[in-house]
Amino acid sequence: CPDVDPAAGELASARSTLMAMSKAAARATAGYSLESFGHLVTLNLGATARRFLAMGTGLPPERLYSGRAHEIGHCFGADIAVNMEQAQRTGLLADGDRILALASSEHALSAIAFEYKA
Numbered sequence: 001c002p003d004v005d006p007a008a009g010e011l012a013s014a015r016s017t018l019m020a021m022s023k024a025a026a027r028a029t030a031g032y033s034l035e036s037f038g039h040l041v042t043l044n045l046g047a048t049a050r051r052f053l054a055m056g057t058g059l060p061p062e063r064l065y066s067g068r069a070h071e072i073g074h075c076f077g078a079d080i081a082v083n084m085e086q087a088q089r090t091g092l093l094a095d096g097d098r099i100l101a102l103a104s105s106e107h108a109l110s111a112i113a114f115e116y117k118a
Contacts (some may be wrong), residue, residue: 014052017109020036021056024111025100031036036059037098037113043079044069053102065092077105094118 029037040063042050047066053063067083075082080101088092095118103110 006050018052018056021053021104021109021111022058022100022111025057025059025102028111028113029100032098032113037100038063039093039097040064041067041080041083041087041099041101043076044072044074044083044091053104057100057102059100088116091116 013040013072025034026029031107034057037059040057040059041066042053042064044066045053050064051061054064065083065087067079067086069079072082073110080103084093084099084101095116097116099114099116101112103112
């Protein structure tokens with residue numbers, strides 16, 4: 001068997017994830033200008049993983065909101081809800097703000113677009 005570079009598999013996987021997130025974000029934001037989404041919320045992953053997911057959307061990483069990730073860590077399905085509650089409570093969100101929420105796991109990913117109503 002020929003030698004296989006283990007990194008090649010990881011790079012292919014990363015490329016597939018970026019392409020899939022790009023498609024998911026495009027479907028979620030269909031009919032709206034991507035630039036009109038002022039906030040990007042992800043799971044409470046590490047900063048590099050959050051920036052990686054943001055790259056797939058085309059939004060600048062400066063729009064990432066990490067909420068209380070540094071305090072509470074990764075709470076799986078509750079991360080986005082917890083971060084949205086924190087954003088609302090701290091006054092970050094204004095009525096009509098558009099938010100793009102991104103979630104991923106080993107076998108799935110999703111992008112959900114919504115508008116905040118105060």
